[in-house]
Amino acid sequence: MKLLLVILLSILLAILPFSAPAGPVAVQGVRMTPAAGQTRLVLDLSGPVTHKIFPLEGPDRLVIDIADAELTGQALQSGADDPILIGLRSGVREGDDLRIVLDLKQPVRAKSFPMAPDADHGHRLVVDLIPKGAPKGSSAARAATASRPAAGSRANPARELVVAIDAGHGGADPGAIGSRGTREKDVTLAIARRLAALVDKEPGMRPVMIRDGDVFVPLRQRMRKARKHEADIFVSIHADAFTDPKVRGSSVFTLSRGGATSEAAKWLADKENSADLIGGVDLGASDDVLAGVLLDMAQNATLEHSADAARAVLSNLSRLGATHRGEVQKAGFMVLKSPDVPSMLVETAFITNPAEEARLLNPANQQRLAQAILAGIKQYFNKYRPRSLVRGSNKEAAQQAVAEALADGAAVPASPPGGRQHAIAAGDTLAVIAKRYGVSLSALRSANNLEGDVIRAGQVLTIPGGSPGDG
Known part of the structure; x- marks a missing residue:
């Protein structure tokens, strides 16, 4: 019997496919270019990498940790005229990871993003070092984006900004109904058409x-x-309702964090069966951790931009009359759940309030509402002209836009060696942190009063006792 088992095992080993573990990614060289008061580092890679960046003080240094990598090429040393860098050194960390330490002449802000292979280069990791005291509008601060093709260039042709206008309800769904029989679906469509006509001009x-x-x-x-x-903003138009006919005023909603979390879970669960692009990144082609990080980055940027746009719209609506509340509200509305399109829902008025119902039916008031919404959208576009004007059609530029959206959050301090706290860096997940410190997920959640597994770059976690941590 034992002999038969040995024979069967031998046959299985012979016919089953065998995959050798992938080797470390080679950092084939590090190039440095000082320009306009800042320094750009380009790391030439043999494949994509996961990395963390954090600063150290006394003296000033910047640490770049690259998981499962080794330096195989030469790193060009900086010259005496470099405004930021003194020099560069590297070493092995935790057996398989590469640590690159930049000795600095002054504190810096670091922005990093990956670049996919093109006709002339392979995978690259770009790190821009900007003097910490440089104003954000200065030439040094602007230099971090100088290499991106300008709007209107051949590589990134200018295109029209797309405003998606959603008239709430419709068809068999009339929405709320006012005391005079006014149907929400009718007034929202009328306002939406007026807004579309204004946008078109x-x-x-x-x-x-x-x-x-x-x-x-x-x-x-x-x-x-x-x-x-490829909408640059999504506006859903509605008319509110309540049992008390005296309640009045307009409101603007953006997606709640709970709504974003539930949507993220759905996208990640479905990514293998229905891969989609988030900021130009195919989640179906990414591993679970990377897909989660990319989706979280896209959602964070989208929520921030949604809030800015919603505040501008609410401010303009307030000039027409009372608002139901003086601030943007949050809810888990399905139509707001797009991970990469800033979205808002506008409750133009209470259709159950007779006076507001009459105004919703008034063409002149419908026009004023449309004008106020457009004014807010224009203020948002003037402040944040969307970077990802090449979504999907230029994957590399879109990936860069997503990475840069939270680039400042990527450069966060790591936890101090031997400490019992962990500062979350871009790429961390709760499960990975728990495994690193040898604690259970439930204990980590309990120690930090977390109800789920959603964490943010820059957040500091308390590591519960019971096992040594590697800081």
Whole structure:
């Protein structure tokens, strides 16, 4: 019997595919270019990498940790005229990781992003070092984005900014109904059409109507249509309702963190069956940790931009009359869940308030509401002209845009050696941190009053006792 088992095992080993573990990524060289008061480092790589960056003081240094990598090429040393760098040194960390230490002449802000292979180069990691005291509008601060093609260039042709306009409800779904029988689906479509006409007159802007008739459009399909048209902003127009007819005022909503978390879980769960692009990155082609990091980065940037746009719209609506609340509200509305399109839901008025119902039916007031919404959108675009104007069509530029959206968050301090706290860097997950310190997920959640597994770069976690940590 034992002999038979040995024979069967031998046969299985012979016919089963065998995959040798992948070797470390080679850092084939480090190039340095000082320009405009800042220094750019380009690390030439044999493949994609996971990295962390954090500063150290006394003296000033910047540490770049690259997981499962080794330096195989030469690192060009900086010259005496470099405004930031004294020199560079490297070493092995934790057996398999490469640590590069930059000795600095002054404190810096670091921005890093990966670059995919092109016709002339392989994988690269770009690290921009900007003097910490440089104003954000200075030439040194601007130099970090100088290598990106300018709008209107051949590599990044200028295109119109796309405003997706969603008239709430429709078809068999009338929405809320006022005391005079006014249906929400009718007034939202009227306001949406007026807004679309205004957007269409704006140079460099183009409207996309999510529904342009009395038809029913499923909620998730509304979000998908906006992404299909590569919308730069999504505005869903509604009319509120309440049991008390005296309640009045307009409101603006953005997605709640809980809504974002639930949507992230769905996207990650479905990524293998229905791969999609988030900021130009195919989640289906990424491992679970990387996909989670990329999606989290995209969502964080989207939530921040949604809030800025919503505040601008609410401010302009407040000039027309009372707002229901004086600040942007948050909720888990399905239509707001696009991970990479800034989105808001505008409750134009309470249709259940007779006076506001009458104003919703008034064409002049509908026009004023549309004008106020457009004014807020224009203020947002003037402040944050979207970087990802090449979404999907230029994957490398889109990846860079996503990486840069939270680049400042990537350069966070690591936890002190031997300490019992951990400062979260971009790429960390709760499960990885728990495994690193040899503690259970439940204990880590309990020690930090976490209800789920959502963490943010820069957040400091307390590591519960019971096992040594490597800091």
